[in-house]
Amino acid sequence: MIGYLVRRLGGAVLVLFGLSLLLYGLFYLAPSDPAILTCGKGCTPDRLAEVRHAMGVDEPAATQYAHFVRGLVGGRDYPAGPATRHCPAPCLGYSFETDQPVTRLLLDRLPVSASLALGAEVLALTAGIGAGVLSGLHRYRWLDRIVNGLVLAGYAVPVFLVGLLLLLLFCVQLQWLPFPSYVPLTTDPLAWAQNLLLPWVALAVIQTAAYARLTRAGIQETLAEEHIRTARAYGLPERRIIWRRALRGALLPLVTLTAIDLAAVMTSAVLTETMFGLPGVGQLLVGAVNQIDLPVVVGVTLLAGLLIVAANTVADLLYRAVDPRVELR
Amino acid sequence: MRRIAPVVMAGTLLLAAGCDGSGGATSSSAAFDPATCQGGTLAVLNQGGISHLDPARLYTSGGGNIPSLLFRTLTTRNRQPGEAGAKPAPDLATDLGTPSDGARTWTYKLRDGIFFEDGTPITSADIKYGIERSFAPELPGGAPYLRDWLQDAADYQGPYKQPEGIKAIETPDDKTIVFKLRKPEGDFPYLATATQFAPVPKAKDKGVGYEAHPISSGPYMVESYQPKKSLALVRNPHWSGKIDSLRYACPDRIEVTSGLDAAVINQRLVSGAGPDADAVTTDAVVGPEQLAQLGNGGPLDKQVARGEFPATYYLAFNTKKAPFDNEKVREAISYAVNRTSVVNALGGSTVAGPSTTFLPPQKTLGHQPYDYFPAGDNGDPAKAKQALADAGVTNLTIELAHENDDSQGLGPKVAAAVQEALKQAGITVKLTAIDAATYRDVTGKPATQPGLSLQYWGADWPSGGPFLIPIFDGRQIIKAGGNFNLAQYDDPAVNAEIDAINALTDQSQAQARWGALDAKIGKLALTVPLAYEKDVYLFGKNVKNAVPDGWRGTYDLARISVK
Numbered sequence: 001m002i003g004y005l006v007r008r009l010g011g012a013v014l015v016l017f018g019l020s021l022l023l024y025g026l027f028y029l030a031p032s033d034p035a036i037l038t039c040g041k042g043c044t045p046d047r048l049a050e051v052r053h054a055m056g057v058d059e060p061a062a063t064q065y066a067h068f069v070r071g072l073v074g075g076r077d078y079p080a081g082p083a084t085r086h087c088p089a090p091c092l093g094y095s096f097e098t099d100q101p102v103t104r105l106l107l108d109r110l111p112v113s114a115s116l117a118l119g120a121e122v123l124a125l126t127a128g129i130g131a132g133v134l135s136g137l138h139r140y141r142w143l144d145r146i147v148n149g150l151v152l153a154g155y156a157v158p159v160f161l162v163g164l165l166l167l168l169l170f171c172v173q174l175q176w177l178p179f180p181s182y183v184p185l186t187t188d189p190l191a192w193a194q195n196l197l198l199p200w201v202a203l204a205v206i207q208t209a210a211y212a213r214l215t216r217a218g219i220q221e222t223l224a225e226e227h228i229r230t231a232r233a234y235g236l237p238e239r240r241i242i243w244r245r246a247l248r249g250a251l252l253p254l255v256t257l258t259a260i261d262l263a264a265v266m267t268s269a270v271l272t273e274t275m276f277g278l279p280g281v282g283q284l285l286v287g288a289v290n291q292i293d294l295p296v297v298v299g300v301t302l303l304a305g306l307l308i309v310a311a312n313t314v315a316d317l318l319y320r321a322v323d324p325r326v327e328l329r
Numbered sequence: 330m331r332r333i334a335p336v337v338m339a340g341t342l343l344l345a346a347g348c349d350g351s352g353g354a355t356s357s358s359a360a361f362d363p364a365t366c367q368g369g370t371l372a373v374l375n376q377g378g379i380s381h382l383d384p385a386r387l388y389t390s391g392g393g394n395i396p397s398l399l400f401r402t403l404t405t406r407n408r409q410p411g412e413a414g415a416k417p418a419p420d421l422a423t424d425l426g427t428p429s430d431g432a433r434t435w436t437y438k439l440r441d442g443i444f445f446e447d448g449t450p451i452t453s454a455d456i457k458y459g460i461e462r463s464f465a466p467e468l469p470g471g472a473p474y475l476r477d478w479l480q481d482a483a484d485y486q487g488p489y490k491q492p493e494g495i496k497a498i499e500t501p502d503d504k505t506i507v508f509k510l511r512k513p514e515g516d517f518p519y520l521a522t523a524t525q526f527a528p529v530p531k532a533k534d535k536g537v538g539y540e541a542h543p544i545s546s547g548p549y550m551v552e553s554y555q556p557k558k559s560l561a562l563v564r565n566p567h568w569s570g571k572i573d574s575l576r577y578a579c580p581d582r583i584e585v586t587s588g589l590d591a592a593v594i595n596q597r598l599v600s601g602a603g604p605d606a607d608a609v610t611t612d613a614v615v616g617p618e619q620l621a622q623l624g625n626g627g628p629l630d631k632q633v634a635r636g637e638f639p640a641t642y643y644l645a646f647n648t649k650k651a652p653f654d655n656e657k658v659r660e661a662i663s664y665a666v667n668r669t670s671v672v673n674a675l676g677g678s679t680v681a682g683p684s685t686t687f688l689p690p691q692k693t694l695g696h697q698p699y700d701y702f703p704a705g706d707n708g709d710p711a712k713a714k715q716a717l718a719d720a721g722v723t724n725l726t727i728e729l730a731h732e733n734d735d736s737q738g739l740g741p742k743v744a745a746a747v748q749e750a751l752k753q754a755g756i757t758v759k760l761t762a763i764d765a766a767t768y769r770d771v772t773g774k775p776a777t778q779p780g781l782s783l784q785y786w787g788a789d790w791p792s793g794g795p796f797l798i799p800i801f802d803g804r805q806i807i808k809a810g811g812n813f814n815l816a817q818y819d820d821p822a823v824n825a826e827i828d829a830i831n832a833l834t835d836q837s838q839a840q841a842r843w844g845a846l847d848a849k850i851g852k853l854a855l856t857v858p859l860a861y862e863k864d865v866y867l868f869g870k871n872v873k874n875a876v877p878d879g880w881r882g883t884y885d886l887a888r889i890s891v892k
Contacts, residue, residue, distance in 0.1 A: 042473035045809035050466035081536015098556040277589040
């Protein structure tokens, strides 16, 4: 197990290193100049050159990348007028647009996105597994068709429309909930959940479909296996067969999918965060792309890469825990 | 320069009952008394975050809305509705400044009783230092005018590298500040409304970090600030309404939340649940679903402010590129445009109006009506074809560059409207979408500038100068980039007239001359004016005195009440 973890860790470092190199290659060699937006309207070429120098984007891409790697390990200092500003290790760079270290920005935004992703996953898994089991046990019957239809309808509706409809219904018409605004879990757990309820539902509507379809297929497949027939032949109760044997086998593929979804949603729930005004990582990324705030774009992408790699590792470990036949190499 | 905020989110279209409101309702100011308006908390719901709170880095028109709550400047907009509101007024200074040496020198005296939030008196040295900071490359983003206007300041690198300061700004005593300009500038009192003219105490300057808590000279000071997320303002105990009669400073507290969706902001303002009844927005223009509810005498008509920020949407020709070097071809395109379809593409007649002049219709800019290439409401393909025939051009195919999204009004919708109109005149238009983040960069560099592009120009202050000079002054052509004279038009006679008008300190005289100059240049069809901007903003049902000022077209947070 330890050897496996060490190998995965080494692989993760290599993947992230390659990703960072690719990002620098893409962003810093592309014909976009972050200094132009920072410098503002009416910026003369001389002034632009000064601003480029102050931002450190006038150096060759390779030098900038070397600074970046050094900053990751040992931190960096940035010019800031009368003094320098220190970006402690692991320094992912300094945001041109907000004048803050990217690491701090990410740490500030991550709890919001994690709150959104975790709640939505719990809802989606609950609804998806429930719908999948119902469909799987009543396949090709009216209940299966209704559940399938509902789930697919949810999958087909864009998240911004679901979000708007939820806001109109619960915040405007019924006024049961306030318009969402993020309240940290540690400040007020009840307000945290109350404000995140609609975003969770909006995001879960999409996720539910995938989980329901996977569960349904898994249930059908497992119920057709020989050990289920054997169990039935031995006279085991149907409920026990379904919950102990069929569901366990059916849920195995969900483990991997859920872990990866969780990681992905934490950095890419752009529409949901925008619609509900949640200051998460996705919203940060959109703003950074629009403002050519490259350090932030690089930081968010690396964070996404890190989370996906970590999620894959966790998924493998969970797979091993759920199914002893699986061997980790 | 401010540009129109995103009007439409894709999702809101699905909910919209219609997309073109009508009616002329204006905002309510009932039961408002500045003497008794104090109290309550004003919520500001915004899309875009405040990326910088440093007066050196802000690019505002008239000092901005939120920044003006924190920063008093030498002069400020006078915050009146309508035409009267398009004039500067003294702020920290006792008057609009005393010009001398043919408007090459401007002298200001500071008021008595002006303090920073910590109780320190504001001196002329603080204003000088604030201006010098804006030259530092570490603090970019502010308006560029001072770099050009002040004597020998173009190469100044800011007080961190050059602590000796700018010689062209003199402070003979704590109450006097003198600006020495390299050429006459009659508009200097307008420029002095910019946040770069706000005082900054040198002892409190932390460079880039200053914006975490800028030292206030206005009615409010920062309680907490998270860039692009939130800003909480509380009263500045050392500000007095007796010294600053233009800002009413009604709410006890102002809470700005950023990063919200425009449709959600407007929905919250309409429903007005809880604290949203005391809410406004400074950047979410009303959406189509609310536009459909306006003008029918419904309750929403009492929650809307309609103004006009001076701005023009236009087609810019690069006259150095064929076929746009041919004046007849430019005239043909001018005849062919369908301004009705352009206005519809911008969101309808509630948020835009057709324009045949480069100067928008505000009198303070000197607007003089003209229509040298009358296209009517829907274009005149016959006249366009005739102009093409006169030019000896057949089967004309051109490219039109535009932004790749519609949020700024320069995107595919307006481009398609132009394309369709020109098609009626036999002109084939190929659309070229350019990433909005780099659009100004591409079109502002003569080496990469397309032959024809969609453009927008808004006034940094309500005068003809900042509207016409960057666009038509031949000395403003910048080959290396950041160029706005897209026609690359350089006529010594026009340049001389610009200098002559700049020397005028009588604004009524200057207005007439700017208008005449616009009318003269318009004959050359260097641009095709398409539409001017109208602004419609909602506000919460408890908000009072949400009256748009004539300078910026939006309501002024410094004069709004929620009590």
